[in-house]
Amino acid sequence: EAGVAQSPRYKIIEKRQSVAFWCNPISGHATLYWYQQILGQGPKLLIQFQNNGVVDDSQLPKDRFSAERLKGVDSTLKIQPAKLEDSAVYLCASSPAEDWISGNTIYFGEGSWLTVV
């Protein structure tokens, strides 16, 4: 089974520039997440999609970050304009959203490493 695919793997940009990250979840997974992981910290949820609808974007800095999930499959996360503090790993994850009794398991991609200089 193919895992969660992310690109690009690494990106270096100057502050105030824009960047976009792409994610292809595991086939058939209805739920998709974007996490931000700053060096030395655990991942922090930015946004959660259920199919192509947003479930939770309470921690997404909406003045500069945007995300979409077209047709309920692939997703893109955009940052514009980037700030120095946006330097982090951006992790995409997906879940089959099985019933709660069996317990949900979330599968992560390898992440996109962003450095803002």
Next chain:
Amino acid sequence: DAKTTQPPSMDCAEGRAANLPCNHSTISGNEYVYWYRQIHSQGPQYIIHGLKNNETNEMASLIITEDRKSSTLILPHATLRDTAVYYCIVTLSGYSTLTFGKGTMLLVSP
């Protein structure tokens, strides 16, 4: 979600059992205990989860105390490849969200 407390770091000799503790004293009756790990430069990887009973799979065992206020992840024969940050997470399954803390950095040495 209930908060968890983990030691920041632990050491283990290769071939020995690694026992990683987690305190979750405010856990509620329908919250699950999940364990993930993150090897350097990779995304987090699911290890195991449980509700009340002890669980075992091909990667690890999860021991949950009877009062559910703490748990221990056991890697029975640690290898160098098990060096990673281990996250203990308590969550209501069905909401499909995980809130990560800082985890425990496990260093397995030869």
